[in-house]
Amino acid sequence: MSVAEPVVLSTPRKGAKPPSHWRAEFALASICLVWGATFVVVKQALGDISTLLFLGLRFSLATLVLLAIFLFRRGIGNAFRRGPVLGGVLAGTCLFAGYFLQTEGLKYTTPGKCGFITGLYIVLVPLLSSLIERRGPGRFEWLGVALAMSGMALMAIDGKSLRMNTGDVLTAGCAVMYAVHILVLGRFSRTMSVERLTLLQLGTCAVLGLAASPLFEQVYFRQTRSAWTAIAITSLLATALAFTIQTWGQKYTTPTRTAIIFSLEPVFALATSYVVGAESLSVRSVSGAVCILTGILAVELKPKK
Numbered sequence: 001m002s003v004a005e006p007v008v009l010s011t012p013r014k015g016a017k018p019p020s021h022w023r024a025e026f027a028l029a030s031i032c033l034v035w036g037a038t039f040v041v042v043k044q045a046l047g048d049i050s051t052l053l054f055l056g057l058r059f060s061l062a063t064l065v066l067l068a069i070f071l072f073r074r075g076i077g078n079a080f081r082r083g084p085v086l087g088g089v090l091a092g093t094c095l096f097a098g099y100f101l102q103t104e105g106l107k108y109t110t111p112g113k114c115g116f117i118t119g120l121y122i123v124l125v126p127l128l129s130s131l132i133e134r135r136g137p138g139r140f141e142w143l144g145v146a147l148a149m150s151g152m153a154l155m156a157i158d159g160k161s162l163r164m165n166t167g168d169v170l171t172a173g174c175a176v177m178y179a180v181h182i183l184v185l186g187r188f189s190r191t192m193s194v195e196r197l198t199l200l201q202l203g204t205c206a207v208l209g210l211a212a213s214p215l216f217e218q219v220y221f222r223q224t225r226s227a228w229t230a231i232a233i234t235s236l237l238a239t240a241l242a243f244t245i246q247t248w249g250q251k252y253t254t255p256t257r258t259a260i261i262f263s264l265e266p267v268f269a270l271a272t273s274y275v276v277g278a279e280s281l282s283v284r285s286v287s288g289a290v291c292i293l294t295g296i297l298a299v300e301l302k303p304k305k
Contacts, residue, residue, distance in 0.1 A: 021252050021253050023252075024248070024249040024250075024251070024252035024253050025249070025253050025257065025261055027245050027248070027249045028245070028246065028249045028250070028253070028258060028261045028262070029261050029264060030245070031242045031245055031246055031249075032261060032262060032264040032265045032268055033264075033268050034233075034237050034238050034242060035238055035242065035265045035268070035269075036115060036264070036265050036266065036267070036268025036269040036270075036271070036272055037233075037268065037269075037272045038230075038233060038234050038238045039106065039111035039112075039114055039115050039269040039272070039273065040111045040269075040272050040273050040276055040278055041226075041229065041230045041233050041234070042054075042103060042106055042230050042234065043106045043107075043110075043111050043114075043278065044226050044230070045224075045226045045227045045229070045230035045231075046103070046106060046107050048220075048221070048222040048223075048224045048226060048227040049220065049221045049222070049227045049230075049231075050213065050217045050218065050219050050220050050221070051100065051103050051104050051107075051217060052100070052209050052210075052212050052213035052216065052217050053209070053210075053213040053217075053219055053220075053221055054103065054209075054227075054230070054231065055096070055099055055100060055103060055205065055208075055209035056206055056207075056208075056209025056210035056211075056212075056213055057209075057210075057231050057235075058209075058231055058234045058235045058239070059096075059202050059203075059205035059206035059209060059235070059239070060206040060209075060210065060235075061231065061232075061235035061236070062202050062206075062234075062235040062236070062239035062240050063199060063202040063203050063206050065235070065236060065240040066198060066199060066202065066239075066240050066243065067199060069240070069244065070195045070199065084188075084191065084192055084196075085196075085200055086188075087184070087187070087188025087191065087192050087197065087200075088188070088192065088196060088197050088198075088199070088200020088201055088203075088204065089200055089204050090184055090188070091181060091184045091185050091188060091197065091200075091201050091204075092200055092201035092202065092203065092204025092205050092208075093204060093208065094177055094180050094181035094184055095177075095178075095181045095201055095204075095205055096204065096205040096208045096209065097177045098174045098175075098177035098178040098181055099174075099205065100209075101170045101171065101173045101174035101177060102114065102118055102170070102171055102174035104170050105166075105167040105168070105169075105170030105171035105173075105174060106167065106171075107167060108165055108166045108167030108168075108170070109156075109165060109167025109168050109171060110273055110278060110279040111269050111270075111272065111273035111278055111279065112266075112269055112270030112271075112273040112274065112278075112279045112285070112289070113155050113156060113167075113168060113171070113279075113285070114167065114171050114269070115265060115266035115267075115268075115269025115270060115273075116151070116152075116155060116266040116269070116270065116288070116289050116292045116293075117152055117155070117156060117168060117171040117172055117174075117175060117292075118171055118174055118175055118178070118266065119148075119175070119263065119265065119266040119292060119293075119296060120148050120149075120152060120172070120175040120292065121174075121175040121176070121178035121179040121182070122259065122262075122263065122296045122299065122300070123141075123144045123145055123148040123295050123296055123299050124145075124175060124176060124179035125179045125182050125183065126138075126141045126144075126299055127141055127145055127179075128179050128180065128183060129183060132183065138302065140298055140299060140302035141299060141302070143295070143298050144295040144296065144298040144299035144302075145295065146295070147291050147292070147294050147295030147298060148291065148292045148295030148296065149295075150288075150291050150295075151287075151288040151289065151290070151291025151292035151293075151294075151295060152168075152172070152288065152292060153288070154284050154285070154287050154288030154291060155168075155284070155285050155288030155289065155292070156168035156172075156288075185197070194247075198243065202239070259300045260297065260300055260301070263293060263296045263297065263300070266289070266292070266293070267289075267293070270289060
């Protein structure tokens with residue numbers, strides 16, 4: 001999962017030649033490939049580790065790695081300077097709820113469907129923003145929502161029973177929580193440093209996962225290669241490294257181009273799932289995927305006033 005919001009950890013050295021935008025955009029596309037592949041990796045690991053414990057371990061390791069990076073870049077004095085915490089904890093709670101719904105949903109649905117339904121958050125953000133600001137969504141927002149919801153119906157609703165399975169419903173809830181998370185993040189990112197906000201979010205996810213695991217699930221952890229691989233890939237590559245690359249790459253391209261690149265994430269999720277044999281492609285599922293992707297692009301490419 002990604003958040004297409006420009007964040008800056010540092011500015012380029014004075015006189016240094018910035019890299020060409022295509023290199024930055026290639027790096028961002030590489031992140032999407034990693035994010036897309038994690039759907040399959042996590043799906044395979046969930047038989048060996050319970051959901052909340054997996055999330056707790058994933059975010060604990062990611063928090064420690066990013067903390068080490070921030071300490072190296074900024075120094076221990078700046079990293080632990082006093083400041084607001086409520087925004088980071090609130091954003092982290094929303095983020096954790098989204099990850100929990102997505103990870104739990106993966107138990108009951110395919111990685112490709114999970115990826116595309118998760119991508120609905122990009123369409124939901126301007127819709128929820130309009131409701132909060134008490135203004136009507138524009139025609140491109142409505143077009144994007146209509147296309148995306150039609151695509152979800154094609155991919156997730158059974159043609160005979162007209163029902164969505166448990167995994168698809170949970171993943172749809174994940175998309176809503178991710179959209180809320182972005183709005184909360186936009187509110188508090190104006191008053192908090194990137195380092196503090198990021199560490200508080202990830203730390204909150206880690207604490208919630210580890211604390212809730214023994215209370216709300218039957219804890220199990222078979223220390224298999226797939227389980228440890230999923231923890232390593234999601235924490236080190238899909239979180240710590242991806243965040244670092246995203247921070248660097250978004251300085252050299254536009255937010256709109258970034259959002260369009262990030263729409264590749266569900267495409268990579270579906271492609272990876274198909275390649276490893278975890279998913280079969282039907283005309284109905286491909287049509288649904290195209291509708292969702294078109295809805296995302298309709299929102300992101302709408303004309304600026």
